[in-house]
Amino acid sequence: MNEIPGDLKFMKSHEWARVEDNGTVTVGISDHAQGLLGDLVYVELPSVGDDVQAGNACAVVESVKAASDVYAPISGKVVAVNSALSDKPETINEDAYGEGWVFVVKPSNLAEEIEELLDPDAYAELIESEEH
Numbered sequence: 001m002n003e004i005p006g007d008l009k010f011m012k013s014h015e016w017a018r019v020e021d022n023g024t025v026t027v028g029i030s031d032h033a034q035g036l037l038g039d040l041v042y043v044e045l046p047s048v049g050d051d052v053q054a055g056n057a058c059a060v061v062e063s064v065k066a067a068s069d070v071y072a073p074i075s076g077k078v079v080a081v082n083s084a085l086s087d088k089p090e091t092i093n094e095d096a097y098g099e100g101w102v103f104v105v106k107p108s109n110l111a112e113e114i115e116e117l118l119d120p121d122a123y124a125e126l127i128e129s130e131e132h
Helices: 031-038 110-116 118-131
Strands: 015-019 025-029 040-044 057-063 067-071 076-081 102-106
Touching: 025 067, 025 110, 031 057
Parallel strands: none
Antiparallel strands: 015 025, 025 102, 040 057, 057 067, 076 102
16 A cells, blocks of 8 residues: 555545645545546546535546546635646546645635544545455
């Protein structure tokens, strides 16, 4: 299993959230999720300015195997999207926690919602339980 960065929080549906120094939250899908999906061929991004709700689907990643919704871990307004994924969706496969980020949210209720997410240890346990 790949290393899970300690500065991330996770949803049970395998999205990650990183609180940035400027108060925004960068969102992506976990390395585990991209591994399950296989080679990604398409990413449907939210639009800058979209309001997203924690727990609601707001993007889609498609692989040769399946399409999968990407859920917002945090509510707020989308302030940036990784448009490079449109041309190179496999970036998520190559660097899920870095260059493969999907979108950035300006959160509306960060303090409460971030507490609802799994820390890296709890996420590692979740992955392990799914594999057995």
